[in-house]
Amino acid sequence: MTTTTAEPAATGTVPTNRYGQIAESAFHHDRKAPGLLQRILDDPRMRDHAQGLLSCVQCGICTSGCPAARFSDYSPRLISLRARDGDPSLLEDDSVWLCFYCYTCQSRCPQGNSVAVINQILRGLQVESGYGLKHVALFTAWAEQFYQLGIGGWPRQLLDDISEAWGERWWNLLERLDDLRDELGLGTMYPSDTAVAELRLLMDETGFRERLRMAEPRREAVGGSGTP
Amino acid sequence: MHSTPEIPPIREGVELFRSCLVSTQYPGVEAATKWLFEQLGVEYVVNPEQTCCTGLGYYTDVVSFPLAVAVAARNACVAVEAGHPVQAYLCSTCYAVNKKARDALEVPAQRQATNRVLKRIGRTYDDRVAETVQHRHVLEILWSRHPAIRGLVRRRLSGIKVATHPACHYCKVFPNEVLGDSEDLMLPEDLLEPAGVEKTGWYPEKATHCGAGFRQRFVNPGMSMAVTREKLRRLAERGVDVCVHMCPNCHIQFDRFHDVISRTSGEEYRMVHLHLQQLLALALGADPDRVCGVEAHSQDLEPFLERIGARPRTAVSARAAAGQRAPTAGAGHLPAASG
Numbered sequence: 247m248t249t250t251t252a253e254p255a256a257t258g259t260v261p262t263n264r265y266g267q268i269a270e271s272a273f274h275h276d277r278k279a280p281g282l283l284q285r286i287l288d289d290p291r292m293r294d295h296a297q298g299l300l301s302c303v304q305c306g307i308c309t310s311g312c313p314a315a316r317f318s319d320y321s322p323r324l325i326s327l328r329a330r331d332g333d334p335s336l337l338e339d340d341s342v343w344l345c346f347y348c349y350t351c352q353s354r355c356p357q358g359n360s361v362a363v364i365n366q367i368l369r370g371l372q373v374e375s376g377y378g379l380k381h382v383a384l385f386t387a388w389a390e391q392f393y394q395l396g397i398g399g400w401p402r403q404l405l406d407d408i409s410e411a412w413g414e415r416w417w418n419l420l421e422r423l424d425d426l427r428d429e430l431g432l433g434t435m436y437p438s439d440t441a442v443a444e445l446r447l448l449m450d451e452t453g454f455r456e457r458l459r460m461a462e463p464r465r466e467a468v469g470g471s472g473t474p
Numbered sequence: 475m476h477s478t479p480e481i482p483p484i485r486e487g488v489e490l491f492r493s494c495l496v497s498t499q500y501p502g503v504e505a506a507t508k509w510l511f512e513q514l515g516v517e518y519v520v521n522p523e524q525t526c527c528t529g530l531g532y533y534t535d536v537v538s539f540p541l542a543v544a545v546a547a548r549n550a551c552v553a554v555e556a557g558h559p560v561q562a563y564l565c566s567t568c569y570a571v572n573k574k575a576r577d578a579l580e581v582p583a584q585r586q587a588t589n590r591v592l593k594r595i596g597r598t599y600d601d602r603v604a605e606t607v608q609h610r611h612v613l614e615i616l617w618s619r620h621p622a623i624r625g626l627v628r629r630r631l632s633g634i635k636v637a638t639h640p641a642c643h644y645c646k647v648f649p650n651e652v653l654g655d656s657e658d659l660m661l662p663e664d665l666l667e668p669a670g671v672e673k674t675g676w677y678p679e680k681a682t683h684c685g686a687g688f689r690q691r692f693v694n695p696g697m698s699m700a701v702t703r704e705k706l707r708r709l710a711e712r713g714v715d716v717c718v719h720m721c722p723n724c725h726i727q728f729d730r731f732h733d734v735i736s737r738t739s740g741e742e743y744r745m746v747h748l749h750l751q752q753l754l755a756l757a758l759g760a761d762p763d764r765v766c767g768v769e770a771h772s773q774d775l776e777p778f779l780e781r782i783g784a785r786p787r788t789a790v791s792a793r794a795a796a797g798q799r800a801p802t803a804g805a806g807h808l809p810a811a812s813g
Binding site: 313373411440445451457 | 492494497498499501502504505508520522523524525526528530531533534535536537538539540541544545548552574577578581583584591592594595597642643645646647649656681682683685686687688689690692693694696697700701730731733734763764765767769770771772
């Protein structure tokens, strides 16, 4: 009878004994992408929340007060968990787009974490990679008017639905807006020409037009998600 | 008795920061604010060099954070340059975005990066700008002058029950900077106290947000309106006559969807939605049309305006006052029910 001595598994190889395999599976399943966690922590908006993310205890107070969690499958608690793990699937996860940005999660978190801010960072990364363009395409109308006039506008594609819901009074308001503002003694609502000219330079300097150009072709493909 | 903490009076150097949603949806809110500033002796300007804050673009993720910060830094520069550095916000999202930028600009690397962008327009956000500019919600400016309100009341609002819808972007983004309790804001109700209103104080769902959520109103309207409905139900349970607002985006959500949600759900919510500045101006005797611009509202405000004496009484409301029918406020008055 030959006795074999279990040889210690070399680093990086799969162990042959059962506990070693269990440990391998438990320690190295595909959850780590430290690059993403670091990108989130390094964002200037996380300055007051980075320690909060790292010390999240998964208590769920964020989810309990979250209006999106109440009416959809979105869970801020799980976003926090996955962000801490640097889960790369967050970069192609549509649920981060269900956040209302109401900051209830942030204002109630006992650890100082902010899932609202994490969502904002993740959405920004999704837009930059191109994946998230379908989610912002609808709102390029706001941006175009912002570029032209220095004040944003609403998605034109939705005007019919909105006016039907909001009724004749609202439609009349749109037509009467300039007169009403005159009657109220208000001046123009538009910034000066020099202000708009400066604004355009800031937009050019920060790559805003490029962002718009990327989103433009996606506009037709816009749709909702998570509607109850 | 009020619970809102006292702050020193703000009398001058105010820049009334124009809001895109107030300008285009409820211009009467801006007019009522100006009227109140004049009544309360607040010296202010509207600065044509100020641009939109980027808030709607930033919170629909079209605008990047570096652009939002650069625009805020530029607006701070022009406010300081004009000698009116107290930026007074009509909209809670303008308030939040500008304060977010303020914090980012405290980080040296961020300020350097922003100043590289601002260089293109020949401006710099330096220590002088940072130390001079101030960020205030309009309600805070009014609160700083609140002892003067009592002597100016011309229409008592006795028997009118008001509740606050606390704007999330005022209460929750910087909860430590809120005037009062971020979970139970009393600032709007305390401002109305001298007019003799009945306060609601805390109620279930008080801190729940309006349901707009920027993209959600448009992209996920079912989820959006479900949130709004929860709040309307709680306000109705408390018998609220006026839900008082401090952010135009919330105001849009409640005023414009009130009747839609009521009709669809078969539930009646007997209340009207007004901005604090509109209701306070009405209490101080302002004209509902020429100062408060009530025409812009989707709800029918006429029965409420009659009730507080801001409109001549019609036969219907005179009968109600004589006890034949209990007066109620707002959308509960359907024309069919009054004949």
